Amino acid sequence: MKPGRTTLHFERGGFYAEVENVTAMLCGRCGTKSIPGPTATKISDAVKRLFKVGKDLNSTGISFLKVTS
Ligand SMILES: [Zn+2]
Numbered sequence: 001m002k003p004g005r006t007t008l009h010f011e012r013g014g015f016y017a018e019v020e021n022v023t024a025m026l027c028g029r030c031g032t033k034s035i036p037g038p039t040a041t042k043i044s045d046a047v048k049r050l051f052k053v054g055k056d057l058n059s060t061g062i063s064f065l066k067v068t069s
Helices: 037-055
Strands: 002-012 015-026 061-064
Touching: 002 037, 015 037, 037 061
Parallel strands: 015 061
Antiparallel strands: 002 015
16 A cells, blocks of 8 residues: 555435545555545545535536645
8 A cells, every 4th residue: 555646436316526636545456545534534524515515506416626736
């Protein structure tokens, strides 16, 4: 396992969300991703809110990313 970045996909009730450039520990062999506890909690909270908001939008998904300069 080594530190890297990954994209997480979430799907719930026909609604799709994507979180890009998540800091994670990645396995180069089998592709296993391990998200550190505090990060995983933040992401799951954010995604939960996105799905809630997404229900009110006439949309199929939200892509949320931080633009680095
Ligand atoms: Zn592995």
